[in-house]
Amino acid sequence: MALSVLAPPGGADAAAAPSPRRRIGAVALVLLLPGLLYLTLFFLVPFVSLLLTSFGVNDPGQYGAFFYGFEWQNYVDVISAYWPQFLRSFWYALLATVFALLISYPIAYFIGVRLRDRPLWRNLLLVLVIAPFFISFLLRTFAWKQILSDEGPVVSTLQVIGLLGPQAHLTGTGFAVVFGLTYNFIPFMTLPLFASLDRLDTRLLEAGNDLYAGPVSTFFRVTLPLSIPGVVSGTLLTFIPAAGDYVNASQAFLGSASTAMVGNVIQSKFLITVNYPQAAALSILLMAVIVVIVGVYVRRSGTDDLL
16 A cells, blocks of 8 residues: 555656656757767867967978977967067957947947837848948958058048148058958947847836936936947957957058057968967967956956856
């Protein structure tokens, strides 16, 4: 009698059947398996290879060849030789991120809030925001090189109105590099901001007006705090690729030798001077510094769920 009371409902078949939680766990594992394999093959394996290469030793007997070792000196050499390019990269990326935020926020606010009741104009402006993605990154940057060249309309106009001297130029300067970074990454900033502002409850703005808050006070107390997730996402999507960019600062586009970023050094080490261990060490250092900066930034902004 006691055994029958303690037996699970449904008899032995019910006891042997797997629980729903186990079935859900197995299904989740099967669904995650392709993504895990993809990350293993195309992220983890290349990262480990890059890390091992960064400790490699160049073969003096064969140009471009190296053998695996444990050479810490590679990191010491690249830090001592290329710290100015590191600082310049993060400075340019920070300036481009700030300028992109200042430009993109009004655009995203206008599309996401002011045009909420006008879907036709809203969709049209969204298409214009993402339209640059349909053109090659290189072509867009090269077009700005032509526009900002000494013979281009911008320099000629600035010289006529006296803002530039007759021998001054824009290409090959830090201004041109930051301008190119800002222009190319504005869509990466605008879209997350739009996604955040699109969910903004406009009744909160009306409540701020009813409580005698001015437009500026309403923005800083209501709109901006509610759009912080979009701001953080947009700044990360802009700062991270901008810090590693090597196209805009290249001498073939908007930069010069004096504006070289760490991405240009890595490209040169991989493709021109062919020093794979130092190139890999620079890449690992760049990733490590970006991870630290992003981690601190996200923690301080209070959006830990983005990590």
